[in-house]
Each structure stands twice: as structure tokens, then as C-alpha cells.
Amino acid sequence: MSVSTAAADQSLCTPLPVLGRDVTVPLVTGGEVTYAALDYAASAPALQRVWDDVAAYAPYYGSVHRGAGYLSQLSTDLFENARRTVAEFLGCRAGDQVVFTRSTTDSLNLLARVVPAGCQVFVFETEHHASLLPWQHAEVTYLDAPRTPGQAVQILERALADRDPYGPALVCVTGASNVTGELWPVRELAAAAHAHGARIVLDAAQLAPHHPVSVADLDVDWIAFSGHKLYAPFGSGVLAGRADWLQAAEPYLAGGGASRRVTRREDGGVDVEWHESAARHEAGSPNVIGAYAIASACKALAEAGWDTLVARERHLIDKVRAGLAEVPEVRVLSLFGDDAPRVGVLSFVVQGWNSSHFAAALSAEYGIGVRDGLFCAHPLVRTLLGTDPGTQGECGAPEAAPGEKSLNAIRVSFGAGTPDEHVERFVNAVRELVRDGAKWRYRTEEGRCVPAV
Numbered sequence: 001m002s003v004s005t006a007a008a009d010q011s012l013c014t015p016l017p018v019l020g021r022d023v024t025v026p027l028v029t030g031g032e033v034t035y036a037a038l039d040y041a042a043s044a045p046a047l048q049r050v051w052d053d054v055a056a057y058a059p060y061y062g063s064v065h066r067g068a069g070y071l072s073q074l075s076t077d078l079f080e081n082a083r084r085t086v087a088e089f090l091g092c093r094a095g096d097q098v099v100f101t102r103s104t105t106d107s108l109n110l111l112a113r114v115v116p117a118g119c120q121v122f123v124f125e126t127e128h129h130a131s132l133l134p135w136q137h138a139e140v141t142y143l144d145a146p147r148t149p150g151q152a153v154q155i156l157e158r159a160l161a162d163r164d165p166y167g168p169a170l171v172c173v174t175g176a177s178n179v180t181g182e183l184w185p186v187r188e189l190a191a192a193a194h195a196h197g198a199r200i201v202l203d204a205a206q207l208a209p210h211h212p213v214s215v216a217d218l219d220v221d222w223i224a225f226s227g228h229k230l231y232a233p234f235g236s237g238v239l240a241g242r243a244d245w246l247q248a249a250e251p252y253l254a255g256g257g258a259s260r261r262v263t264r265r266e267d268g269g270v271d272v273e274w275h276e277s278a279a280r281h282e283a284g285s286p287n288v289i290g291a292y293a294i295a296s297a298c299k300a301l302a303e304a305g306w307d308t309l310v311a312r313e314r315h316l317i318d319k320v321r322a323g324l325a326e327v328p329e330v331r332v333l334s335l336f337g338d339d340a341p342r343v344g345v346l347s348f349v350v351q352g353w354n355s356s357h358f359a360a361a362l363s364a365e366y367g368i369g370v371r372d373g374l375f376c377a378h379p380l381v382r383t384l385l386g387t388d389p390g391t392q393g394e395c396g397a398p399e400a401a402p403g404e405k406s407l408n409a410i411r412v413s414f415g416a417g418t419p420d421e422h423v424e425r426f427v428n429a430v431r432e433l434v435r436d437g438a439k440w441r442y443r444t445e446e447g448r449c450v451p452a453v
Contacts, residue, residue, distance in 0.1 A: 107237050
């Protein structure tokens with residue numbers, strides 16, 4: 001290998017600094033080890049850059065929009081500048097609105113509240129519950145899981161062709177699966193939706209931290225994502241996109257900030273004039289620090305360069321996939337096939353192991369944090385495991401662990417802050433556990449597998 005190639009590889013493998021990168025945890029077998037956080041799909045660690053920016057602002061904390069004092073004015077500028085930063089990060093069009101929410105779930109529930117009466121909603125069964133469940137007050141059509149990206153477009157086109165062509169319609173689709181990590185054909189699905197007079201919202205919770213996402217380039221109507229998956233702290237999210245449905249609907253929450261003018265009527269009631277800006281759906285004192293943290297994360301990812309981030313993540317994905325492929329007892333779950341492009345999220349089952357037991361052993365004996373279960377995507381995981389929705393049992397073990405009621409899997413996920421050592425330790429741990437078994441005894445406590453003490 002040449003010096004220049006070695007330098008390029010070293011640059012490729014350099015993770016972004018994140019909080020907790022030096023945290024050590026105890027092992028049941030004795031000693032301590034640096035914690036390997038491989039549960040990014042649930043919550044990614046905050047970037048050190050984001051934390052530093054928040055800490056620098058904290059002494060200047062003030063309530064926004066309605067204060068005459070210096071700190072309130074400073075905080076207002078910071079809050080609204082954060083909105084502009086997010087709009088730029090998402091490639092928003094002129095006239096699009098950026099609404100700050102609590103999470104992706106909150107964003108999609110907000111959108112569900114503002115869809116026009118009689119709206120038909122189309123959603124694949126493969127969605128995370130955050131995008132599968134909010135549409136209870138609409139006419140919902142649940143679409144079967146596709147087995148190729150092209151089939152996804154065909155299924156949607158057939159469903160839209162059968163709908164009432166005169167009423168409003170909305171398609172909700174993920175950008176990257178929180179179970180398999182596979183990328184969905186968002187641009188093609190958007191084209192199909194628009195060809196049939198429907199709108200489309202993109203759940204970008206798993207896509208935005210891993211790939212560039214643009215409202216304009218993808219031609220979607222809205223994008224929703226969470227700060228805590230985008231290397232920012234908990235408690236903030238975004239819904240960005242077309243303003244008309246947002247402006248026409250009653251506020252998501254009623255209260256101060258959403259109202260422009262409130263007057264008493266002669267009959268004793270009140271008349272309210274609501275804002276038409278994003279503030280219409282941001283009643284109450286907003287999470288200024290959360291919005292600022294999201295904006296800081298957006299800047300940090302953009303400055304790091306998406307080409308570099310994506311290439312580095314592919315390097316990690318290849319390491320994990322190659323390592324798991326060497327263990328015959330491991331089956332990686334996939335809708336679109338092994339060669340499908342994906343982000344750093346993989347779910348798998350291990351023959352002869354209960355998934356909760358396997359995840360507990362990774363944590364207790366190796367200091368590796370993964371996730372096991374159905375990942376808030378129950379219909380999808382059951383489809384991938386080939387089970388009837390009503391089936392009860394466990395995943396791959398001869399007998400279900402006490403207290404475990406449904407089939408589940410193990411998920412490993414990583415991103416811009418993951419060092420090579422973490423994925424290498426994970427692959428080695430999987431190999432050792434399958435070959436040698438756990439070194440410790442485990443028991444079930446409140447439905448979870450934990451080390452016996």
C-alpha cells in the first residue's frame with residue numbers, strides 16, 4: 001500500500017468526536033472496557049461540537065419572541081437562525097415551513113392532525129410505528145411489504161389508481177428502514193404519488209443522519225426527523241415542507257405563541273387569530289436549546305462532507321456484513337436482498353439463541369450496546385422472520401425465554417461517531433458467542449434477559 005493510499009484510508013476511518021467515546025463499563029467477567037455504542041438507530045450520541053455549542057449558549061439562555069431584554073432578543077435570533085439552518089440542510093423550497101417539534105413521532109402526529117377532512121393515507125406495513133400509527137382519524141390503506149424497490153413503486157401506483165381521484169391523499173414512507181437499514185426509492189415513490197394527485201411525507205429519522213436529504217431534490221412534500229438520531233440531544237425534532245395544510249388547520253396545540261390576537265366577544269366568548277407562520281404549531285415556550293442543537297448538528301455534518309461520511313459508513317457496513325457472513329448461524333434480515341444499498345443499520349437472528357439472551361451477553365461480557373426486540377416496527381419484523389402476526393414464541397432458540405411473548409431480532413447500528421474498533425469487537429464477539437457460548441448465566445427479569453447475580 002502506498003503512503004498516499006494509507007493516508008486516505010486513515011482519513012476515511014476517522015470518526016467524528018461524540019460524547020461518551022471514552023466511557024468505560026464493567027464486565028460481568030471482571031474488569032472494564034470502553035463502551036461500544038452500537039445502537040445509533042435508537043439514539044445517536046451527541047456530537048462533541050453540538051454539546052460545545054449548546055454549552056457556549058447556555059449562559060445567554062432567554063425566552064424567545066416576546067422579551068425586550070438583550071438575552072431574549074439574542075435567543076430569538078438564535079432560534080430563528082436555527083430554523084434557517086435546518087431549511088438549508090434539508091434543501092427546502094421557497095415558501096416551505098420548518099416547524100420545530102419534539103421528535104419524528106411528534107412531527108408525524110402534527111401532520112396527521114392537519115390533513116384535510118376525507119384525506120386518504122397510504123402507508124406500507126414496513127414503517128416504524130411513528131409513521132404507521134398516527135393516521136387514525138384518516139382513511140388509511142396499509143400496503144403490503146414489497147420485496148424490491150421497484151415492487152414498492154408498483155404497489156403504491158396500484159393503490160393510488162384505485163383511490164377516489166377527487167379527494168386529498170397522502171403517502172407516508174421511510175427513507176431508510178430502522179430494521180434493515182435499506183434505502184427506499186423515495187424519489188420514485190414521490191413521482192408516483194404526485195402523478196396520482198397525492199402528496200408524500202418522508203420519515204427521514206434514519207436517513208438524515210447518514211445521507212444528504214433534500215425536499216427539493218427528492219420532490220417530497222414534507223420531511224420529518226429527530227434531533228436525537230442526528231447527533232443532537234433528546235427532545236427536539238423537525239417537520240419541514242409545504243405550508244398550505246399547516247396554515248389551513250387549527251393549531252396542533254392552542255396557547256401562547258400560536259396566537260396572533262385574542263379578543264373577547266360580547267357574548268362572553270373569545271375570538272382567536274392564529275399565526276400563519278411555523279409559530280402556529282409551536283405553542284408555548286419552545287425548546288430553543290433543542291432547535292439550536294439540531295442546527296449545530298446540521299452544520300457539523302455538512303462541514304464534515306457527505307461524500308466522506310457516506311464512504312466511511314460504507315466501510316463500516318462492509319466490515320460488519322463480511323464478519324457476520326463468516327458465521328453460518330447468523331441470518332441478516334432484508335427486504336430487498338443482500339446487495340441492497342443501506343445505511344449503518346442491520347438486524348439479524350442467531351440460530352440456537354434467544355435474541356434477548358444474545359444482546360444481554362454482548363453487553364455484559366463485551367461492553368457492546370445493541371438492541372433486541374421488534375424495534376417499534378412489529379409488522380415488518382414479523383414479515384422478515386416469516387411468522388404469522390399472531391404467532392407467539394421466540395427467535396431461533398429451542399425454547400422461549402421466560403416472559404418473552406413474541407419473536408424478535410437483534411439490531412446493530414452505527415454512524416459518524418463509530419470507530420473501527422467497535423465494529424471489530426462486535427464481529428469478534430458474535431463469532432465467540434456462537435462458537436463458545438456465553439461465559440455467564442442469565443435470567444429473565446421483567447421480560448428482559450439480565451446477568452444472574
